[in-house]
Amino acid sequence: MSPEASHKRVCKICFSRAESSVVYTENETIKEEIERLKNELQRQHKRREDVKRAIAEEEATTSLTRIISNSLNGPAATNDKALEDFQEQLVQDIIAGCKERQITELQTYYRLSGRTIFPVKDHHVGVRFETFYGGKYHEPYYLILKMDISTDRLVVAKHTIPHFIPLRSLEKQYLNTDMDALTKSLDDHLQAYISRREQVKALRVQQEDRQVTVMANAAFNFVEIMAVLTDRTIQINLIYDPLTTTYPARLAILERVDVMEDEGDDTEEEPRVVTQKRRLRSKEAVFRELRLPEAFERAFDGGEEGEEMEMEEEDELA
Numbered sequence: 001m002s003p004e005a006s007h008k009r010v011c012k013i014c015f016s017r018a019e020s021s022v023v024y025t026e027n028e029t030i031k032e033e034i035e036r037l038k039n040e041l042q043r044q045h046k047r048r049e050d051v052k053r054a055i056a057e058e059e060a061t062t063s064l065t066r067i068i069s070n071s072l073n074g075p076a077a078t079n080d081k082a083l084e085d086f087q088e089q090l091v092q093d094i095i096a097g098c099k100e101r102q103i104t105e106l107q108t109y110y111r112l113s114g115r116t117i118f119p120v121k122d123h124h125v126g127v128r129f130e131t132f133y134g135g136k137y138h139e140p141y142y143l144i145l146k147m148d149i150s151t152d153r154l155v156v157a158k159h160t161i162p163h164f165i166p167l168r169s170l171e172k173q174y175l176n177t178d179m180d181a182l183t184k185s186l187d188d189h190l191q192a193y194i195s196r197r198e199q200v201k202a203l204r205v206q207q208e209d210r211q212v213t214v215m216a217n218a219a220f221n222f223v224e225i226m227a228v229l230t231d232r233t234i235q236i237n238l239i240y241d242p243l244t245t246t247y248p249a250r251l252a253i254l255e256r257v258d259v260m261e262d263e264g265d266d267t268e269e270e271p272r273v274v275t276q277k278r279r280l281r282s283k284e285a286v287f288r289e290l291r292l293p294e295a296f297e298r299a300f301d302g303g304e305e306g307e308e309m310e311m312e313e314e315d316e317l318a
Contacts, residue, residue: 127183129142154176170186192240196216223238258273260274
């Protein structure tokens with residue numbers, strides 16, 4: 001190799017290493033900057049919460065001072081009974097102020113993603129659940145809570161939550177103890193329901209020109225698909241459990257094939273048509289990984305030559 005060629009090669013190697021070093025340095029700088037911004041965001045968030053807490057404490061103190069001041073400016077107590085009534089009224093005013101403050105804090109604290117807290121008249125508060133699927137918003141659901149004065153606890157007054165979602169058990173488990181867990185669990189149930197429903201609707205639209213029937217119950221946690229494909233029928237049973245899931249926990253895909261049963265050479269009777277069932281286990285995995293329309297298309301619209309099918313009795317989905 002000539003000295004000139006050797007020099008060019010060395011320069012090329014050095015330039016390549018330098019370029020890699022620059023890229024590496026830039027990547028490290030970007031990572032450091034991202035980490036710095038994250039830390040700064042956390043500090044600002046903590047500062048905001050501290051300010052909000054200070055304002056809340058100041059407002060509570062001001063409210064309490066106003067209540068006491070208004071009570072003291074009233075008619076002076078002239079006897080023990082009047083003094084006792086005055087003290088009782090003062091306590092009731094303070095309790096009422098605290099309850100009002102509790103509902104206000106509830107409204108501001110639980111403004112979570114997809115869940116909105118809004119005030120309703122007469123010590124009621126509402127929770128709005130936004131639902132979405134496939135990048136689109138769908139119908140909202142509402143939970144109206146009220147303060148039970150006799151027990152000093154929140155109770156569900158009204159709601160539009162679907163009947164198959166276990167609202168009562170969730171209310172008993174979380175309401176008045178962990179509001180965030182209650183709203184999160186309800187949101188998980190609602191989002192999963194909308195997802196299952198919209199998957200079924202999308203599959204029906206996708207297969208509307210074919211002999212494909214898709215049936216489901218109200219919660220869309222049990223789905224049955226019957227598809228007539230050329231010379232055979234496919235039956236798909238899917239069970240979604242628990243109700244917060246969007247993929248089936250159990251499923252079975254069965255192929256029904258009509259075959260001629262040979263009675264033997266010593267009979268003159270015509271062969272009978274017998275329906276046999278084969279479970280297509282090789283096609284079931286895709287339904288656990290993809291949404292219904294994509295799974296069905298992948299399983300039955302992608303060609304079936306060379307497929308190995310297992311002869312098995314139909315499994316029961318208990």
